[in-house]
Amino acid sequence: MGYKRSRDEAMVEVKTEQPASPYIPMFEGFRKELDEHHDRREKIIKASRDITASSKKMQVASIKHRVRSLGQPVPQFVNKNNTQYWETIDKQYKSIAADVQGLNAYRYERNITGGNQEFMESLTFQHYLETQTLISYDESKSRIAAMSGEGGPVLLSPEDFILGVFDLIGELMRFSITSMAMNGKLPAGKPKKYKNEKKDAEDEQAGDKMDVDEEAPAASETQQPRIVLSDLREIRLRLEMFEPPPGSKFADEVEKKMRVMRECVDKVEKALYSLTVRGKERPKGWMPEATEGRRAEVESY
Secondary structure, three states: OOOHHHHHHHHHHHHHHHHOOOOOHHHHHHHHHHHHHHHHHHHHHHHHHHHHHHHHHHHHHHOOOOOOOOOOOHHHHHEEEEEEEHHHHHHHHHHHHHHHOOHHHHHHHHHHHHHHHHHHHHHHHHHHHHHHOOOHHHHHHHHHHHHHHHHOOOOOOOHHHHHHHHHHHHHHHHHHHHHHHHHHOOOEEOHHHHHHHHHHHHHHHHHOOOOHHHHHHOOOOEEOOOOEEHHHHHHHHHHHHOOOOOOHHHHHHHHHHHHHHHHHHHHHHHHHHEEEEEEEEOOOOOOOOOHHHHHHHHHOO
């Protein structure tokens, strides 16, 4: 027994005297880096979800609060209601700005893409309501960079911008259908006045005009306002000309959104056709009731 006890004690002493492996500190460093990576990734995913949720709420608020006109500032009460959502988006971009700089901008690109796309949909939608134009990629990138704060600009990839424009078509479809159901017409911008380019030349040759020219009516100086369907068709045409790199994940997403985009434009066309053709069958001054089929049919889109 004494021999066995002394042998065990000797083995314990040998074990305690063995030097630590030189690889242990290296693997501990790897573990620390992986823990930081997972924590950073979860932080970015949460921020992306919050940006997505706030962006959706801004879009709903713009339609719910009956923004029905184009080419003019959004009503003050709508901006006031959306202030809380803008603050949330601004806060979330600032919170992750330092974590997505350098190579990390591409490392976590798939984790922030959902928030970027939804924010682009909201930003382009509000910009369209106010100006009846499509916001540019450079301006969109600058807006996110300004919201990123001192941590550095959060990357907005061209892919996220384009996919956000695809989503904009769906939002414009809902905006158009709701406006037709509520107001009985498709939203349009304001008439624009333009200057006749030949006016100056005609003034110079006024002495050479014949009497028949003087009696001719002046050309109209008012340009007919563009309706939202014309803009939808124009955007559809531009997007159909776009060719993403074949075989990429981006190409698969474009293919899916392209199909949905075409369906959205078709719905607006059919709704306007129904409103125009069937609307003539209604008596003058007729307004749809909230429970009538036409409104239900239109709002079902």
